[in-house]
Amino acid sequence: MLRQHPLVERYAPIITIILALIAIWYIAAVLMNLSLVRGGFEREEAPYTTPELISGTMSAERPLLPAPHQVLSAFADSVFGYAPTAPRSLVYHSMVTLSATLLGFLLGALLGIGLALMIVHSRVLEKSLLPWIICSQMVPILALAPIFIVVLGAIGLQGLLPKSIISAYLCFFPITIGMVKGFTAPDPMQLDLMRTWSASPRQVLSKLRWPAAVPYLFASLKVAITISLIGAIVAELPTGAEAGIGARLLAGSYYGQTIQIWAALLASAILASGLIGLVGVTEQMVGLRMGARP
């Protein structure tokens, strides 16, 4: 009876997996921090029992792998313990990264769609642009990001814009490839139909190619927005930025605050799922208007 309840059906599987993962996490935390804690006890030459050892692994100050409750309490402290605009608040840092992510995503989407339009409408551009676009993604971004920031800083662009440009650079590629596929998705019969009505190329684009490309657009947007977030975080790393999730990660690693690092990672995971969820909700709303099966 309980198994057929709609809430249980929807959430029981995912909750089971989450609980299993948390259990594995706890076990891993104990195992990984064991030598650390034992070494600490032996240094103080204090006697210890096994329960003390285990509870010690789950409450160490600088653990190798923080226990889930440690991460959660540090996360709650950073989010609720400070005002949202304070430099120590995780909310403040998340907003900084989020603004760079969204701006980069927008720029990348515009660039990606523009490139796809050019590639679809001209054979010459297709042959000349596509190899360069693919090449551009082969260099690891961790190597390119400092160069970008230094060069852009030299021409006077600082702060939000260089990070957004790096994000855009990373996320335009899936959008370009997805939209090229989308714009060439209409089958020959539909194209022939437009030809029998002697539609102009602009009409074919707006009435056939664009609507046919929408599913591909949303699929590539979901990929692109996560990449954009990664790009924004990576852009904050190499130059020691003062704000943003990447900055928190950096600060945590400088000062050995592993719990702070993990709290920042949790924040970025929540941000990423939220962004994908947003794109997914938009996709559903657009889909309903465009005749998708509910």
Added chain:
Amino acid sequence: MPKSLKLDNPGVTLWPDEREPFVAPIATVPMNKAADATAEPVSSPQRLAVDVRDVSLTFETADGKVDALSNVSLQIAEGEFVSFIGPSGCGKTTMLRVIADLQQPTAGTLLVNGMSAEQARLERRYGYVFQAPALFPWRTIEKNLKLPLEIMGFSDSEQKQRAARYLALVNLTGFERKFPWQLSGGMQQRVSIARALSFDPALLLMDEPFGALDEIVRDHLNEQLLQLWDKTGKTVLFVTHSIPEAVFLSSKIVVMSPRPGRIIDIIDCNFPRDRTLEIRETPEFLKIAQRVRVGLRAGHSYDE
């Protein structure tokens, strides 16, 4: 747009009372001509909807040349219902596509409504119905009907009127807000036919439109198509591979054969315009069907 079209009349009939009298087609071509049949030019004062003279189309493929069409000549008068029948690969779809300017012939000349095929396409002189409905899945039925009208620049009120009118013509009023996936195959094909007619072209080109449907739906749609043709008086070019369908619907049957694609026989049918499916068991019907089959055999359609 023809003057005779009354825009403020919401009724279904499109032609006013002073319609041109239907002139019976020319004398029948003798049966024992197994070689390429060329029709005699129409001598009556009817206008020619389609005038094909010595058209050939050769594909260059990796295995050599393929003669899709080889010296095909044909004259089709206005108001006729012409079926093209033959086995696969005989060039009937190619013939239709050449008339529609979706493909260009490698030799010969072609006039559609007195102008070149390309000109006819640019002036939107025909509607094309494909084998599949080819409706846009992201548009409602009404918006699908309005699509050619949007492209051709009709006003909004005109679009709405025409969409309603032609949906009523195919008996699908009430389905405006539905999406194509909510309709059956036969209904989608009816919408496709309504869409082809919505901008009132002189010519209707149909490429095996009922091929993917089951027999009962096909019979039903055959009757509906016949009534539509009777009501609108358009010239219809219909490609099929079903002998009963061709004999039932047409005023003229063009039998084609493959390798190379050519016309074997042109048969005229004079069945009454208000015929129903029951005539399929009459001896006259069977005689013409037999003649079609003889033509197909002569063209080696039943050989390996």
